[in-house]
Amino acid sequence: MKLIRFALSLLVIVISGCIFATKAWAFCGFYVAKADSKLYNQASQVAIAHSGKKTVLTMANDYQGEVKDFAIVVPVPVVLQKEQVKIAEPKIIERLDAFSAPRLVEYFDEDPCRVDENRAYNGAPMPQAAPAPAASQRGEVSLGVTVEAKFNVGEYDILILSAKESSGLETWLRQNGYKLPQGANQLLKPYIRQKLKFFVAKVNLEKFDQSGIEKLRPLQIAYESPRFMLPIRLGMINAKQAQDLLIYILSPKGQADVTNYRRVKVPSGEEVPVFVKNEFSDFYTSTFANSYDREGRNVAFLEYAWDMSNCDPCSAEPLNQDELKQAGVFWLNGSEASTRSMPPIFGRPMPEADAGVFITRLHVRYTRDKFPEDLMFQETSNRDSFQGRYVLRHAFTGETTCQEGRRYTRSLPRRYEKEAQTLARLTGWNINDIRKKLPQVQKLSWWQQVFLSLVD
Amino acid sequence: MAFQDARLVQILFLSxxxxxxxxxxxxxxxxxxxxxxxxxxxxxxFAVQRYREDQPFTPQSFLSPLITSLGLSLLLRVDHCSTMALAGGAAILSKSVFQVGGKHVFNPANFGIVMALLLTGDAWVSPGQWGEEGWYVVLFLATGGLVVGKVGRWDTTLAFLGMYAGLEAVRNVWLGWTWDVWAHRLMSGSLLMFALFMVTDPRSIPNARTGRIIWAGAIALLTFILRNYFFIPTAVFWALFALAPLTILLDRLFPDDRFIWAQNSQTQDSQLEVSV
Structure with a gap:
């Protein structure tokens, strides 16, 4: 009987094993339009500097509509005062993006006849970072609503609201001229019951016109709370399709981990055909989409994890201390500063000023059905470095006269084919289309092939 | 029979x-x-048994430490090897140091994890590491069922999961979340792994069924509180650690026979008493 039970269990395991074997970016709040503009937030980027219970959250978004229509509602754990909210430099998110973006590296094969002793094409010349892909184009009391704080920061008018009932909050927002998306009521309720406050920002047109800026700048908020999370559920209400969110988590300790979803590394380190250099954005978009589908659309992707004092290869200059502070890093001059700075083993070391910041870049593409819960994080002491990195190896194209050279030339088609297959596997592109773009190799005559194979 | 001792099955599946x-x-x-x-x-x-000199070595002596080490490898993540050494050492030592009436107070792997988290600042647990696909839920339930079935401690798993699922369901309704949130919170591989392989360790949990159900329910309640109100992602491990000593009290209140591995012979029993 026990044997049968054991065999049955084993069978279930084998079957489940078999099943397994076969098998524009977004925002943490929602936009509430004040007019009937159709707003879909497809792209947003968030930087979170976090240590212990302290968090500095910088929210940038790719809002496309009329400035006067812009408004957001973001659940926050505590009531924020004016000094806890500021405008961040718009460049800072671009800098974080550029520094941590998936990258191409190029190697150039040397003349195989010149360096016979080290089999040239296995050598490892200094890599050069090819340009990173473009950054992701990317009656109050009776309603139970209390205005906890009201102030102005830069071009924004900010309200911090707390509410007792979601219907009251919804009514209040509507009465005050905010147009809420359908279904907002149901989504607001869980946040109210968890005693979260609401950070409501809209554009003060007068200030906006005075400032002379063209695009809305990122908002940065600082608070202290044991909650280390990012509300994404509200963001889903504006979007009809999957939304992308890039999260840069800065920590003095090490990598940040998502605790309620699986975290998966994007494919990395693969050799791809050199023509990818001209279409890297397409390549990465397809590779990401392919991994997203393959992993079941319910994981958070790790695109980069590195100590910010160095990089190898660098897709952009590491951020200096001022820039890190602009990104919200608050521990650099304090007692927590550089407690865990890593000796610069990789790449070029940077001045000690940048020590003690570890960046984790997470890329989450989410939809309502696959991401029912908000994202929860934890900081870990994991100091492993990781980067989304793709390798181009340029073949030696000069004339080869020695035997090693002929062997090298003969090996190229096989290498190109392998790169083509890798590319097809990563991106899901048609292998025949890829093959058409491969470099043409000087064809050997049949007797050259026979003789060379004899020499091998 | 090859799998007379449930620990062998457990080793097979944990690996x-x-x-x-x-x-x-x-x-x-x-x-x-x-x-x-x-x-x-x-x-x-090995060192503990050499020091105590009261029990001879048998191959079985190494089954339990092997299970503990596999459990640690599955659950605990460290940046330096020394932290894992500390966790492993602490786990095994806890069995001899914290003993009441010949029964160890803490689950060894859990003790090791908590010590590494407390003392080093270098360790962490990744609760999301399994994701939420269905295939391994089947896998866990099947193997957990097999192991737990062999040692007769299904009630602990059921009490723990039942209580936890119930509390999360009440919270879900109260917050007004849809049911997929509830399912997502429960379909966590790490939670199932804990419920099937850690909270069921027959050597450190109450002997009587009533005691076990109260005990597992209390752990579920504390896990729920720590996770939702203190925002601790590793809540289950802290809850088990904090409530493990409750076993002593529950064993007094609800006395029953102690669990021993492989029940074939008296001699083997006495050997295994200290080996676990």
Whole structure:
């Protein structure tokens, strides 16, 4: 009987094993339009500097509509005062993006006849970072609503609201001229019951016109709370399709981990055909989409994890201390500063000023059905470095006269084919289309092939 | 029979999970850390038995430390090998140091994890590491069922999962979340792993069924509170650690026979008493 039970269990395991074997970016709040503009937030980027219970959250978004229509509602754990909210430099998110973006590296094969002793094409010349892909184009009391704080920061008018009932909050927002998306009521309720406050920002047109800026700048908020999370559920209400969110988590300790979803590394380190250099954005978009589908659309992707004092290869200059502070890093001059700075083993070391910041870049593409819960994080002491990195190896194209050279030339088609297959596997592109773009190799005559194979 | 001792089955399955996780789940897991976990647990066991000099060595002496080391490798993540050595050593030592009436107070792997989290600042647990696909839920339930069935402790798993699922359901309704949120919170591989393989360890949990149900329910309640009101992602491990001593009290209140591995002979029983 026990044997049968054991065999049955084993069978279930084998079957489940078999099943397994076969098998524009977004925002943490929602936009509430004040007019009937159709707003879909497809792209947003968030930087979170976090240590212990302290968090500095910088929210940038790719809002496309009329400035006067812009408004957001973001659940926050505590009531924020004016000094806890500021405008961040718009460049800072671009800098974080550029520094941590998936990258191409190029190697150039040397003349195989010149360096016979080290089999040239296995050598490892200094890599050069090819340009990173473009950054992701990317009656109050009776309603139970209390205005906890009201102030102005830069071009924004900010309200911090707390509410007792979601219907009251919804009514209040509507009465005050905010147009809420359908279904907002149901989504607001869980946040109210968890005693979260609401950070409501809209554009003060007068200030906006005075400032002379063209695009809305990122908002940065600082608070202290044991909650280390990012509300994404509200963001889903504006979007009809999957939304992308890039999260840069800065920590003095090490990598940040998502605790309620699986975290998966994007494919990395693969050799791809050199023509990818001209279409890297397409390549990465397809590779990401392919991994997203393959992993079941319910994981958070790790695109980069590195100590910010160095990089190898660098897709952009590491951020200096001022820039890190602009990104919200608050521990650099304090007692927590550089407690865990890593000796610069990789790449070029940077001045000690940048020590003690570890960046984790997470890329989450989410939809309502696959991401029912908000994202929860934890900081870990994991100091492993990781980067989304793709390798181009340029073949030696000069004339080869020695035997090693002929062997090298003969090996190229096989290498190109392998790169083509890798590319097809990563991106899901048609292998025949890829093959058409491969470099043409000087064809050997049949007797050259026979003789060379004899020499091998 | 080859699998007379449930521990052999458990070792087989824990290693399977470790391989599955290693090859299919993209874990930050290094093989040398697994090696250190196994070495630390086995060596500490060896040292303890040498020091006590009251029990002879048998191959069975190493089954329990092996299970502990596999459990640690599956659950605990460290940046330095020394942290894993500390966790392994602490886990095995806790069995001899914290003993009441010949029964250890803490679950060894849980004790090791908590010590590493408390003392080093270098360790962490990745609760999301399994994801929420259905295949491993089936896998866990099947193997957990097999192991738990063999040692007769299904009630603990049921009490724990039932209580936890119930509390999360009440919270879900109260917050007004849809049911997929509830399912997502429960379909966590790490939670199931804990419920099937850690909270069921027959040597450190109450002897009587009533005691076990109260105990598992209390752990579920504390886990729920720590996770939702203190925002601790590793809540289950802290809850088990904090409530493990409750076993002593529950054993007094609800006395029953103690569990012993492999029940074939008296001599073997006495050997295994200290080996676990």
């Amino acid at each position: 399977t999970f470790l391989f599955l996780g290693f090859w299919t789940r993209d874990w930050t897991l290094r093989s040398q850390v697994i090696g250190v976990a196994i070495a630390a647990c086995l060596l500490t066991q």
